[in-house]
Amino acid sequence: MADLPLILDLAAEHVPATLLRQQRLARLVGDEVGELDLEAGLARFGSEMQFAAQLVGATDEVADTFTWAWAAQEGSFDRGLVSGVTALRDYGVANGVDELSEAVWSVLDVDPFLLAAIARGWTQASAMYRFPYFEGAMYALLGDVPLPPVQAQEFVQALTTGVAMAPMDHRVATVALCRDAGLSTTGLDEIVVATIGTTAVTVAFTRDGRIDGVDITGVR
Numbered sequence: 501m502a503d504l505p506l507i508l509d510l511a512a513e514h515v516p517a518t519l520l521r522q523q524r525l526a527r528l529v530g531d532e533v534g535e536l537d538l539e540a541g542l543a544r545f546g547s548e549m550q551f552a553a554q555l556v557g558a559t560d561e562v563a564d565t566f567t568w569a570w571a572a573q574e575g576s577f578d579r580g581l582v583s584g585v586t587a588l589r590d591y592g593v594a595n596g597v598d599e600l601s602e603a604v605w606s607v608l609d610v611d612p613f614l615l616a617a618i619a620r621g622w623t624q625a626s627a628m629y630r631f632p633y634f635e636g637a638m639y640a641l642l643g644d645v646p647l648p649p650v651q652a653q654e655f656v657q658a659l660t661t662g663v664a665m666a667p668m669d670h671r672v673a674t675v676a677l678c679r680d681a682g683l684s685t686t687g688l689d690e691i692v693v694a695t696i697g698t699t700a701v702t703v704a705f706t707r708d709g710r711i712d713g714v715d716i717t718g719v720r
Contacts, residue, residue, distance in 0.1 A: 503637065504668065504669065506595055506597050507618075509668075511620075511668050512676060513618075513621055513622060513672070514618045514622065514676070515614060515668075515673070516661070516670075516674075516676070517621055518621055518662075519617070519658035519672075520650065520654060520659075520681060521647060522628065522648065523712070524647040524648050525627040525642070526645060529546075529549060532545035532549065534629050537553075538555075541580070542580065545639060551642040551644060551645050554581055554583065554641070555569035555585065555616070555640055556628070556639035556641060557615045558633050558638045558639070559637050559639075560635055561635055561637075564607045564652065565604055566607055567603060567604045568588050568615075570583055570585050570603075578664055583598045584625070585619055588618075589601050589618055589624065594637055600618075606692075610629050613642060614665060615639075624635070625641035626641075626642050626643055626647065627647065629642055629719070642720075650682075650683065652697075655677070655694065655696060655701055656701060658677065659673065659674060659714070660676055662677070663711060669709050670705060670709055671689075671709045674694075674703050674711070675692060678694045684719075687711075690704060690706075692716070699716060699718060702715045702716075
């Protein structure tokens with residue numbers, strides 16, 4: 501596949517992986533709706549589950565914008581809540597990635613989910629969650645979440661949905677997804693086989709690195 505901008509390489513590394521973690525988080529929290537406690541730096545799901553939270557950024561549905569949390573007015577919240585995305589901003593500055601280093605973006609130009617997913621993967625957070633926030637939403641990173649095991653159907657859905665969100669190298673995305681999920685893999689240039697419990701997921705690729713087919717079978 502032809503060389504892509506670094507932001508799309510980062511998308512391949514982290515978007516499908518974040519989607520899979522979101523599905524696992526959804527199984528964990530069930531019907532509980534997340535609440536973000538900025539003073540405590542916690543994300544709460546009902547009375548039984550709470551996790552450390554870091555902020556990514558907020559959308560404004562009136563202005564159709566996404567603003568990185570590191571750009572918020574001083575005193576809006578503890579700056580420790582944005583340490584992860586501040587480091588990501590510095591990486592963006594050093595590597596010329598405008599999407600990571602410029603404070604405000606139109607949602608017509610950049611998908612906030614894509615940026616939040618990259619932030620999740622780059623900071624190695626357990627998961628990412630979209631919380632209601634004023635006239636929009638706040639994306640936040642969750643730490644030390646005991647995610648349930650990967651399921652094959654979720655893996656396939658995360659992969660196929662993720663690679664459709666932006667131009668990216670599908671093979672890189674597949675290998676990164678397997679690595680992030682801690683899966684055992686085998687394969688050559690045109691095939692990757694991921695073992696998920698007693699199931700094998702075989703992903704075949706075209707010569708230009710795009711997914712050509714996905715098959716789920718039992719492991720003998």
